[in-house]
Amino acid sequence: MKLLVTGGAGFIGSNFIRYILKKYPNYQVVNLDLLTYAGNLENLKDIEKNPNYQFVKRDIADKDLVNDLVKDIDIIVNFAAESHVDRSILDSAAFIHTNVVGTHNLLEAAKNNGGKRFHHVSTDEVYGHLGPDDPAFNEKTPFAPRSPYSASKAAADHLVMAYFFTHNLPVTISNCSNNYGPFQFPEKLHGLFITNLLEGKKVPVYGDGMQVRDWLFVEDHCEAIDTIIHKGKIGETYCVGGNTEKPNIEITKKILELLGKGEEMIEYVKDRPGHDRRYAIDFSKIKAEFDWEPKTNFDEGMKQTVEWYKNNQDWWREIKSGEYLKYYEKQYAR
Ligand code: NAD
Ligand code: DAU
Secondary structure (H helix, E strand, O other), X not given: OEEEEEOOOOHHHHHHHHHHHHHOOOOEEEEEOOOOOOOOHHHHHHHOOOOOEEEEOOOOOOHHHHHHHXXXXXXEEEOOOOOOHHHHHHOOHHHHHHHHHHHHHHHHHHHHOOOOEEXXXXXXXXXXXXXXXXXXXXXXXXXXXXXXXXXXXXXXXHHHHHHHHHHOOOEEEEEEOOEEOOOOOOOXXXXXXXXXXXXXXXXXXXXXXXXXXXXXXXHHHHHHHHHHHHHOOOOEEEEEOOOOEEEHHHHHHXXXXXXXXXXXXXXXXXXXXXOOOEOOEOOHHHHHHHXXXXXXXXXXXXXXXXHHHHHOHHXXXXXXXXXXXXXXXHHOOO
């Protein structure tokens, strides 16, 4: 099988490429990534020389290029996105460009090249947010996005399903909860808090810290996507979750504990505007159909994640200093 993985230089995409090439040594992967601030080829250093791996630095919204690339591939797995809610609050233009226009361009290329198999990686945030006693999101929960990021992802999900109904495109979608693990960009909760503490800085907890997320170790997400691209039913959506609902303050205290730091390192700061209060995922469909469930328990996943950031300080220090972007600017200068 030959996969076109978009956004493969980001957090989940790079973990997914590594997972696929290890599990299926005969598969070929083309990684199409624009290397925005969040894309980093250091994430794939260990596989860059693998003869079954190819990297293309371009925009998923580039019509001619994508149309050409798609011709000889079997499946598109679309991770490419602007993914950070706080950035979408400051400026949402790039979110519309990549998440909506870019996804549309990929769908067009899939349609115009004989109807290629298309898997779209989406988020639980399209469903809005929950009160403390509401049932978890499932595949039938109506969309109610509340941030420019989640609205752009919801728009993309609608386009994917529209191409299924209208053009018979063989699509699947996964709507996943919050991921954590190695290579997560140090702007998200885990990456930022662990690296801040390793630098001796405080951690900024938004509002009262009681917002709840359902945490999934990234490798488990990769396994769920692998399951769906091989066994998923065409035209279906699968909710993927971690069965690990935790308030942010509990995650924060766990990170402090694992790094041997005290609660004086917590700084409560102004809340995120429109901050979603709670996400939770009911993943009984993918569990019932394919026996997928998360394998990594919270304590183990947290330990592995903190260890990874401790042992890979060059990786995140280069990012935090901005040095890695200067390198790509030179390497890919036209
Ligand atoms: P990320 O921000 O770490 O990586 C995104 C990647 O996409 C980067 O490598 C970036 O360079 C690339 N990219 C951005 N714009 C592009 C463009 N126009 N053309 C080509 N490449 C482009 O994101 P992530 O956290 O790895 O998330 C990957 C996907 O999973 C996203 O679609 C996101 O919505 C979804 N998702 C993320 C989570 C999570 O917790 N991180 C949970 C559920 C779903
Ligand atoms: O639910 C899936 C989504 O999870 C993905 O679709 C997004 O791409 C991904 O970024 C993530 O979104 P969140 O907004 O939930 O993740 P983030 O790591 O930004 O924040 C997690 C929680 O921690 C959230 O309630 C906000 C809070 N937070 C975050 C940061 C960065 C803080 O309290 N302080 C911070 O500095």
